[in-house]
Amino acid sequence: MKRALLELRNVSQLFAGRHRSQRGLTQAPAVDRVSLEIGAGESVGIAGESGSGKTTLARMALRLLPPTSGQILFDGEDIANASDETLMRYRRDVQAVFQDSVSALNPRMRVRDLIAEPLIVQQSSVGRAEVDFRIDELLDRVGLPLGMRDCFPHELSGGQKQRVALARALIVRPRMLVLDEPVSALDVSVRSQVLNLLLDLQEERRLAYLMIAHDLAILRHVTTRVVVMYLGRVVESGLTEEVLFSPQHPYTRALVAASPKLAVNKRESPPLVDRESVDAESSGCQFAPRCPLAARQCHESAPELAAVGEATDRIHFAACHFTGRQGI
């Protein structure tokens, strides 16, 4: 079996860091023993709402935040406790694009400096001419006019800024991109442009993607596999089409039901109930307080990820005591 490009093994993060969780004052881990694999050229999505830990997971994958436990391996090498040299190589192989926010691009830097930064930092010996050449090459590839080189971020539209962010991420020729809500802040008519660009680039350069999004429809179009997270744990994972169209975990079902669809007045009310929140110490399933299927065993023991679905599939997993049942 081919070795995975990026592998997360039982990764946990006890502290929520700078991202507030919605769980108030509980001490539940932000990320709880998550395992994940991404192969070369593969596109994996992470779905979840606020408090799911998906952003924290991305930050750990980018080595911005060290995991409190677990391993992160890239190409078989340990990244979590890497030497400076290994880390430098990692930074060349894995880059990131974040949500288009006011702070995604340094407002005082021009486009050409923003795009060039990773190259300059990692390969300081590269000559000016080569740098300029690469900048132009990328501007062209992401569909921006060369004249935009000297612009500042505030002169660009949202779509243009995300393209700059993409160009910047690609200049060091990475093998994988971590994309954290890359299109959520963009206008609807511009989103599909950027998504198409991502798909094109993936094909051309055989890039692996780890894409975080709360919008299931976006994940559907860009990823082949998806992992659904809830309160720091993986509740379901598998092929995207499988998971979205025959979800096995009640939370996934609720997510799919709640996602707005372009069908007239047919809102399905997401099957969720409203009970008292569970406290973090409890050993039961984290989703039990809101789960329509919850029974006594759900409050007592947390279910582990187990294979579901037909035998041919073999990669669809869900963490629920009642997988397979549609509800009472």
Place this chain on the structure above:
Amino acid sequence: MSESHSLARPHVHGSIIEIIPVPDDAPLSRAPRRRRVGRVMALALILLLPVLLFGLFGPWMLLHDPAAISPAHALRPPVFAGGTWIFPLGTDHTGRDMLSRLVDGARNSLMVAFFGVALAGTIGTAVGLLAGYFRGATEEVLMRLVDMQLAIPPILLAVLLAAVIGGGLLTVIVTLAVTFWPTYARVVRAETLIQMQQDYVALARVAGASRWRIMRVHILPNVLSVLVVVATLQLGAAVGLEAALTFLGLGMQPPASAWGLMISDGKLYMSQAWWIPAIPGIAIVITVLGANLLGDSLRDRLDPRLRQL
């Protein structure tokens, strides 16, 4: 870019009952309101211009030698109070021309204030940046230093310094630097903390940038705009403090010209020759006011949050 889809022409259907033209270029209810560009800033610059001119071109603008003592011409009033144009602002008790002394004093005051603030800014920025970037123990120690420093009254500090190294230019500059750096440290630390939260700092780390590069390229430039505002406001305060120190005899010593000295010299003559202390006093007020107004208008311009208003 290949399009795998093509749109069919929208289907025309339904019965139209009304066609309402929409004007392409509707008139405005009134002419666009053009905000007067920087009224405050214009005023500030008007106030500061003479001071700046004096500071820069002083030596070439002198009518008389500021140090020339001439008892025959002592205590002449300014031209608008009965004097002549030879001494437009009058003379002091030793016959020195007030205007020339004012101009000469301007150079000294500005230079001292400038260097004092620059030194304070450098120290303060470094401290604030380090505290904000590294957090933890570093931050604690540095911020407590700031607190301690702020607890020391500047006059007391100047007196202590003067006792050690004597009065004069250096004493004043050092006092200014030591008095003002904590303000910078606090402001820069706060800005640094905000900058650290920005996505572009995280992305710079992802790009592989070293912490020094991040501080130099990403944090510092964005902190500068705040710094400029603080520095401008401080300049005014520095001039004021310098004048106070000089007045107390801790600053520049005679025969150098300095506004504080002029006031201190003139305090005995308040009743008979009011212009001797009053004119330098007014000059100080104008300078400080100008600096404050400049700082305010700069802040409105540079702070992106206030820019819309």
Place this chain on the structure above:
Amino acid sequence: MNDSTVLLDVRSLRTYLHLRTRVLRAVDGATFSVRRGEALGLVGESGSGKSMICQSIMRIEPRPAAVIEGGEVVFEGEDLMQKDLSQMRHIRGSRIGMIFQDPMNSLNPVLTIGNQLIESLRMSHPRESRAVLRERAWGALDRVGIRDAKNRLDAYPFEFSGGMRQRVSAAIAMSRRPKLLIADEPTTALDVTTQARFLGLLDELRRADNMSLLLVTHDLGIVAETCDRVAVMYAGRIVELASVRQLLSSPRHPYTQSLLQAVPHLQGPRMRRLFHIPGEPPDASSRAAGCRFAPRCNFASEICRTKYPPSLRYSNGDTVACWLHVPENDREDGASAGSLPARSLEPASDTGLPG
């Protein structure tokens, strides 16, 4: 179409933003109406002017930069543009309520939510005692589905999650039983499951009181599920207005059509590439002549680039502003806007271009 069914009638509303260096034509001649008891969705992207319309209706536009340059906003037969500010204060809250996008900022952090509710209720019931108002406040919270409402009255906003805060905002907005509720992107900052429940709640409450809803959003999916009719905005104007069913099955305006195609959705087959609309939404300060969508439109012709199309009104109240739908004989008069008088045509079966 009976006039008494129309609750809010906005006609040619124009609101411009006067900035230091230029003028933004945020709302540039918007015309639409909201009927009694209906939910109208106002859909547009950023810069389309949809938020500014809400603020203009309520007369809370950000002065002095924003100026309502013209138009009428007729609510229950009265033109709100003619009202003075104290009259508007009476109308706000009691006859028109509003919910905003950001649940963090809409509530006063230093007042308990009970107090905020009571403050709102007091305006409709000035002579009632505090105890009675408290009872009403409790009822209002209960109605929006907040558990343990009685005790929660004394809680502060920070003790609630985003979704709950929006519910509280809704409770306050509806506490005086307004006829119209304007919701400006109420769920944009919420999780999708919270969003679904909140919209369900709005539905419920609306139907109970036969209240009208003007729902502003950029998400067509929300509109499809929640609204009866939809108005699509582009560059400060309404380019199409139709029932949701109509819009989804047979959109008239090319922008609407493109938008429906370009949005990634969960139904239907997965496509290799998404449909995309080339270009970007126009800058609000641009004053280009002609249809604002023409640069991005597949079907743009010469007249589209030179003259803004007239607004066509259909017998069922639908509107569209596109040259494709203007009958052949009326097109030639594209000379000047003024010379083409508003005409009423007899409903005929075949007034359009072929197919």
